[in-house]
Amino acid sequence: MQRLKERIQRDGKNLGGGILKVDGFINHQVDPVLMDACGAELARRFRSVGATRVLTAEISGIAPALMTARYLNLPVVYARKSKPITMPDTVYLTIAPSHTKGHMVELIVSPEFLSAGERVLIIDDFLASGATILGLVRLALAAGAAIVGIGTLIEKTFEGGRKVLSYLNIPIESLVCIRSMEGDQIEFGDCNIDG
Amino acid sequence: MQRLKERIQRDGKNLGGGILKVDGFINHQVDPVLMDACGAELARRFRSVGATRVLTAEISGIAPALMTARYLNLPVVYARKSKPITMPDTVYLTIAPSHTKGHMVELIVSPEFLSAGERVLIIDDFLASGATILGLVRLALAAGAAIVGIGTLIEKTFEGGRKVLSYLNIPIESLVCIRSMEGDQIEFGDCNIDG
Numbered sequence: 001m002q003r004l005k006e007r008i009q010r011d012g013k014n015l016g017g018g019i020l021k022v023d024g025f026i027n028h029q030v031d032p033v034l035m036d037a038c039g040a041e042l043a044r045r046f047r048s049v050g051a052t053r054v055l056t057a058e059i060s061g062i063a064p065a066l067m068t069a070r071y072l073n074l075p076v077v078y079a080r081k082s083k084p085i086t087m088p089d090t091v092y093l094t095i096a097p098s099h100t101k102g103h104m105v106e107l108i109v110s111p112e113f114l115s116a117g118e119r120v121l122i123i124d125d126f127l128a129s130g131a132t133i134l135g136l137v138r139l140a141l142a143a144g145a146a147i148v149g150i151g152t153l154i155e156k157t158f159e160g161g162r163k164v165l166s167y168l169n170i171p172i173e174s175l176v177c178i179r180s181m182e183g184d185q186i187e188f189g190d191c192n193i194d195g
Numbered sequence: 196m197q198r199l200k201e202r203i204q205r206d207g208k209n210l211g212g213g214i215l216k217v218d219g220f221i222n223h224q225v226d227p228v229l230m231d232a233c234g235a236e237l238a239r240r241f242r243s244v245g246a247t248r249v250l251t252a253e254i255s256g257i258a259p260a261l262m263t264a265r266y267l268n269l270p271v272v273y274a275r276k277s278k279p280i281t282m283p284d285t286v287y288l289t290i291a292p293s294h295t296k297g298h299m300v301e302l303i304v305s306p307e308f309l310s311a312g313e314r315v316l317i318i319d320d321f322l323a324s325g326a327t328i329l330g331l332v333r334l335a336l337a338a339g340a341a342i343v344g345i346g347t348l349i350e351k352t353f354e355g356g357r358k359v360l361s362y363l364n365i366p367i368e369s370l371v372c373i374r375s376m377e378g379d380q381i382e383f384g385d386c387n388i389d390g
Contacts, residue, residue: 021281028282029272029308030257032265059273062225062257070227077224078254085297086216087223102280113224 001041001175004153005188007034008176014184018128018156026125026153027060038175039067042123042151045173046072049148051121053077055114055136057107064153065123072121077114079107079139088112092142096135099128107135109143116144127152127174130161137168154178157189196236196370199348200383202229203371209379213323213351221320221348222255233370234262237318237346240368241267244343246316248272248309250331252302259348260318267316272309274302274334283307287337291330294323302330304338311339322347322369325356332363349373352384 013021025031042064054076056065062078069076083091087110098105114120120140122133133150140147147170155162155174158181162172179189208216220226237259249271251260257273264271278286282305293300309315315335317328328345335342342365350357350369353376357367374384 015281019281023279023281023305024308025270028275028279028305029270030261030264031270032261033268035261036265058254059257059275062254063261066225066227066230066258066261069225070231073228075220075224075226080223080254084218084223086210086214086218110218110223113219 001038003034003037005176007031008154008186012186014181014186016184018159018181020154020156020178020181020186022154026063030063035063035067038064038153039069040071041175042068042173043071046121046149046151046171049121049171050119051148052119053114053121053145054123055079055109055120055140056123057081057132057136061124064125068121068123068151074121075113076123077109079109079136081105081107083108092139094135094138094142097131099126099131107132107139109139111143114140114143114145118143118145119148120145121148122150124152125154127155127161127172128159130159130164133161133165137165149173155191156181157191196233198229198232200371202226203349203381207381209376209381211379213354213376215349215351215373215376215381217349221258225258230258230262233259233348234264235266236370237263237368238266241316241344241346241366244316244366245314246343247314248316248340249318250274250304250309250315250335251318252276252327252331256319259320263316263318263346269316270308272304274304274331276300276302278303287334289330289333289337292326294321294326302327302334304334306338309335309338309340313338313340314343315340316343317345319347320349322350322356322367323354325354325359328356328360332360344368350386351376352386
């Protein structure tokens with residue numbers, strides 16, 4: 001998606017160690033008009049998969065998932081990283097390594113909002129190693145739901161997440177793919193290079 | 196706002212202790228169509244305050260703030276509760292008590308996205324005691340910004356937050372006001388009762 005790519009070229013920053021700083025328009029500060037356009041495009045790509053619910057992980061997945069879900073007219077569930085007191089005692093919980101925090105985090109979904117027979121579309125801001133998305137996959141499968149697609153704003157193809165998720169045999173769509181972040185460069189590439 | 200009120204009547208639950216469970220449509224699971232309508236209404240009410248930025252707190256403030264900001268065509272900044280590695284070393288940080296977590300949380304904003312001269316519209320899901328919103332107020336004032344309005348989805352008027360914030364002498368708008376949560380009841384009331 002050209003518009004997102006241009007924004008990354010203008011305002012994104014390679015901090016080294018595979019960390020892409022996009023907190024001026026995706027996380028921390030969000031450009032709602034850009035995010036709306038990203039949601040519209042992800043919704044277009046997944047229009048025909050028959051999803052009944054969008055699933056993401058707090059925090060930075062919320063904005064793209066919400067905008068996508070709005071265009072698909074579906075409820076969106078964000079997995080919590082700590083269990084609020086409003087949640088029932090028995091929940092679906094998995095752990096996943098956090099890319100930007102350097103430790104394991106919990107991903108928790110209430111059984112009230114994820115059930116057997118659901119068709120789940122997973123949306124997140126990044127596809128990197130695939131660890132967070134695999135956590136969401138485990139939650140959906142624990143609930144007896146099917147996963148019908150995975151969509152992200154930015155994929156770092158050099159981290160191999162697409163290959164890790166390929167066993168699911170479902171469509172994986174990223175709006176922008178980055179194939180290399182050597183030095184302070186950000187090199188864009190084809191999203192289906194490992195596909 | 197009638198539509199939100201009806202949804203609370205249908206799907207909200209009084210858990211006791213002043214805790215309103217709305218995680219089927221506002222937090223955890225979000226109804227994006229309802230949230231869009233709430234954002235449109237908050238944007239309408241604050242159209243004329245001359246805001247340059249929307250400020251909220253992660254996690255559950257993100258959805259209403261994003262939708263409001265989209266209608267106002269403004270960037271939205273969400274205060275983080277832990278400092279990610281993408282944030283500069285020097286930040287604005289304050290602490291505030293968390294209503295649903297029972298302990299103090301940090302609220303952190305990068306100086307990159309909040310500056311002197313900004314006109315800040317604060318949007319959050321709840322106005323209860325006003326503690327979180329006061330935290331956001333402190334962050335904005337620390338940055339030298341002006342606060343031009345406060346908007347929330349649901350106000351629990353019996354917790355007195357509106358009075359706490361009244362010294363700011365700015366418009367405070369809530370889409371639905373709850374005046375009492377005795378027993379398992381949810382009693383709606385006038386938003387300007389303490390105004």
